[in-house]
Amino acid sequence: MLFPTGVFALFFLLVFLAHWALRRHLLADRWLLLGASFVFYAHWSFELCFLLLALGLWAWGAGRLVAPGAHARPPWRLPLAVAGPLLVLGWFKYADFFLAEAGALLARFGLEAPPLLGIILPVGISFFCFQAISYILDVARGEARAEPSPLFVLVYIFFFPHLAAGPIVRAAHFLPQVAAPSDPRRIPFLMAGLLILGGLCKKLLLANTLATQLVDPVFRDPEGAAAADALLAIYGYAAQIWCDFSAYSDMAIGVAALLGFHFPRNFDQPYRAASLSEFWRRWHISLSSWLRDYLYIPLGGSRGGEARTARNLMLTMVLGGLWHGAAWRFVLWGALHGAGLVAERFLGLRGAVAGPRRWLGMLLTFHLVCLGWVLFRAPDMEGVGGILTALGRWEPALVATPLLAALTAFALALHLLPGDWVERLERRLVALPAPTLGVGFGVAILLIVTLGPSGVAPFIYFQF
Amino acid sequence: MHGRAEPPPQQPWLLSPEGEPGASPAALGLAPHGAGARPVPDDFSACSATLPVRHAVAAVLLALLVVAMGRSGPILDAAYGLDTLPGTEALITAAEAWHGAMQTLGIPQTLDALHGAFGLAE
Structure with missing residues (x-):
């Protein structure tokens, strides 16, 4: 079930109404949220809901096992x-x-490969x-309490x-929020709505358009792309992945806020x-x-000398790359970032605070990213080579158009807005009555x- | 909008004291480490405007009503695509009536014209 669809709108409306109707019945409401989350997931796969359930119950049981208590905890419990x-x-x-x-x-040794x-x-x-x-880990460290009942743990892990x-x-x-009822007097509707609207704009207008008209065609056939196509596709993908993923995050934060929950x-x-x-x-904070x-701090972080710090940084980023996908190009992606972080650390390049050096740093960082x-x-990896080769192919552009260049530039230019521009917009709209806001958001x-292209492409990060 | 004059103006999680569970990301150590690192800003703060639940419900219902008015065509298509079950016929009849009413108001035609004139190509 994708956020920007009619099915989700109907699903959310029912959950929203039932959730606030049950606000005086905490346990019933949390069962409702858990049931809704499984319905949300069952829209992709009913069978895999059992995997979710098993994993949630494992986490709950493991939490009981590793909770700091009066008795000494055997060292094998946490790894297990x-x-x-x-x-x-x-x-x-x-x-x-x-x-x-x-x-x-x-x-390579002439032996038979095992079947996938x-x-x-x-x-x-x-x-x-x-x-x-x-x-x-939070329970083991004493930062969260070991929940006596699995319900709250399941809601925490699988909140839709x-x-x-x-x-x-x-x-x-999040667990303290699950354990306490949401306050029905204070729903941050305006900011939640602005986040959802912004997310829809980024996903439907920018990410989907850039994906279908620019990035996908060029990356699918880099041999047929000219330098301008390849360059714009690379910039376009930088814009697309930010618009796509931050859109999902913003909508998730907004949807949760309408239900009285806070995501950072x-x-x-x-x-x-x-x-x-x-x-x-x-x-992806x-x-x-x-x-x-x-991972990084338990590995030792920056304690233990420069060589160990470099090792810890590289290991963290390579594993972070592998987290994104089981492929060598993700490992290389993580290694590239890890090497960059190590180089920055040892060359003292932490980024200027202001002035021309900061702009230069932004430009270099953006292109490295x-x-x-x-x-x-x-x-x-063949596709990687194809795109990089296409950057040297000086021929007339086949895919890049002024509209696509403008959309890419617009998406990237959003980064130049003041960091609190949404809060400023909120302050301008704060005096509007609720019905006006509702109609305005609907329009x-x-x-x-x-205005967006028909259909909704899946979010990039669903595959991770 | 409510929230400016009524203390406390926020959900409890926005006002939790720093360092306690439920506090801001910065208080929970999610802020970057290191000298000069700026704290991670949050979308919500004590200044965020809030609505009581009945106003929020009204606003959400109105927003979705407006969306349903403009999306009467896809709603009808979705109704036609439903499996044949008890009640499906009634849903299709309702969707047809809704789409007919919206067409009478000229809403789908206006949006189609907008899409044709300014919509991003497929």
Whole structure:
């Protein structure tokens, strides 16, 4: 079930009305939210709902096992607890990848390759596995309490706004919200609506158009692309992936806010970054902070000398790359960012605060990120080579048009707006009465849907 | 809009003291580490405007009503695509009546014209 569809609108309306009608009955409401989340997921796969249920129950049980208590905790408990979600992730996401690699290796020695298992990747598996791990680790660290009943844990992991593509919400942040009733007197409707509208604009008008008319054709056939096509497609993909993923995050944050729940911001104008380390503080913030707190720091972080810091940075980014997909190009993408972060650290290039040096840093960082996006978007390493080769093919453009260039430039120029422009817009609209806001949002949604291309492409991050 | 004059003006999670569960991302350590690093801003703050639930419900219903008015054609298509079950016939009849009423008002035609004139190509 995709956010910008009529089916989701109807689904959300029913959940929204029932949720607030049950506001005096916390347990009934949480059962409702859990049921709604499974209905949301069953729209893709009914069978995989049982996987979700099993994973959630594992996380809950593991939380009981690793909770700090009066008795000393055996050292094997925590690795065992975390192994559950990691095994689920490894099986569904990486089993075929490693089988294929093993097969290729065996073939070199003339041996028969094992058959691939043909495992179907469940939508959002990386997200809900990371949330399950977050619960287990937060409980083990004493930052979240071990829930006595599985209900709240299941709602935390599978709450439908973040189920398919994040943001990855921490247990310590979200569980207290699940355990307490939402206040019906204070729904941040205006900001939620603006986030949803902005998300629809970015997804339907910008991301979908750039994907179908520019990025997909060029990356599908880079041999037929001229330099201008390839260059615009690379910039276009930078715009598309930001519009696509931040749109999902914004809509998820808005939908959750309408139900009285808070998700932290996941994107903060990432292409304003003047260094890679700043980029990762602005891009997919919930993932980068997850990797920092649950991987980089436990590995030792920046303690233990420069060599160990470099190793920890590289390991974190390579694993972060692998998290995105089971393919060598994602590993290379992570390694590129890791190497960039290491270089920045040891050369002291942390990004200027202001002035021409900051603009230069922004330009360099943006183009380094774009180079990484080529690895991210191309179907394979051959495709990466094809796109980079096309950059030297000085022929008349076949795909790039002034409209597509304008859309790309517009999407990227949104990064130059003041960081609080949505809050400023909210302050301008705050005096409007609720019915006017409702009609206004309805008209705005209609206009976006009318002006955008027909149909809704799946969100890029669903595959992760 | 409510929220400016009524203390406390927000959902409790927006006002939680720093460092406690439910606090802001910065308070939870989600903010970047290091000297000079700027804190991660949040979409919501104590300044965010809020509505009581009955006003929010009215606004959501009105927004979706407006959307349903403009999307009467796709709603009818979706009704025609439903499996044959008890009640399907009634749903189709209702969708046809709704689409007919919207056509009488000229809404789908206006939106089609807008799409033709300014819509981004397929």
